[in-house]
Amino acid sequence: MALLELHGVSKVFSHGMGRVTVAVDNVTLEVGESEIVSLLGESGSGKTTIARMVLRILRPTKGRILYRGRDIWRLGRRETLWYYTQVQGVFQDPYSSFNPIHVVERPLLQALSRLKGVRGEEALRRVREVLRRIGLSPSEVLGKYPHQLSGGQLQRVSIARALLVEPRLLVADEPVSMLDASTRIDVLNIFAEMRDELGTSILLIGHDVSLAYYVSDRVVVLYRGGVMEEGDVSKVLDEPAHPYTRMLLDSIPRLDSRWRGRLRLHEPLHAIGRSGCLFADRCELRFNKCAARPRLVEYNGRRVACWLYQ
């Protein structure tokens, strides 16, 4: 059994007067034990909405989310507390995850007390230990307020808070997109070590294909709320099948190539409603079948939702 399973999960936001946004559209995915799964997609593709549903901040409109086989929206009070000892989140902007009027160790001590029942000297000892583990010296962090730390330092403290609880699953929503390049790699290395040494599973959300490639075991490619392609990194990113995945890979600037004039951009040609393929409006390979929605099917070792392969 996978650790986390989403089955046909959708989220529809209503804005009144019958206007709606389908943020997440019938998403099915799994995260196994000790596995880093990247959820890749451009801005607006529904990544944060998925993270918030997995963290029980938002309720799905449709579908089920199971953790170790249990529906996370049917947990009682005690089980919900248990769920948060198992599943923790890290968010994009560390400054918004900390209260500016409290010293940064306060939420760490609170998490230890509330979720682990650890207080006092022992709690402080564990905080120091986890700070060192993620490359911070306790003296540069303890007693400081959020604005006294750099973005990279504060993001590490927020990862430290999640680590203290020893979660089995970390949901990290664009955890490195506000950090500079060298700090990015440090954070990804911490994630890989958590997987390899502690067996932590990570749902790593982002839009940067090369970062996903660096650290993930599997990737799920999202577009307009739907899964386009999903499978092992060695399949999806080394031999992409879906035209959208190929476009994502083509859009990465490489160290061995310099600008040689404007690339052809795949801009929306015309809108096809949500009943068709979600990528059809931007797809160069579009043909008549694309007016209907393709299902995710097995193709050459991965799953892909595209009429070219069914």
Ligand SMILES: Nc1ncnc2c1ncn2[C@@H]1O[C@H](COP(=O)(O)OP(=O)(O)O)[C@@H](O)[C@H]1O
């Ligand atoms: N609370 C909300 N109310 C209305 N629309 C929302 C809300 N949250 C997200 N959306 C919309 O849902 C879509 C997906 O958003 P989001 O999950 O934040 O995407 P991503 O994280 O991939 O950038 C976007 O069109 C966004 O505008």
Ligand SMILES: [Mg+2]
């Ligand atoms: Mg987001």
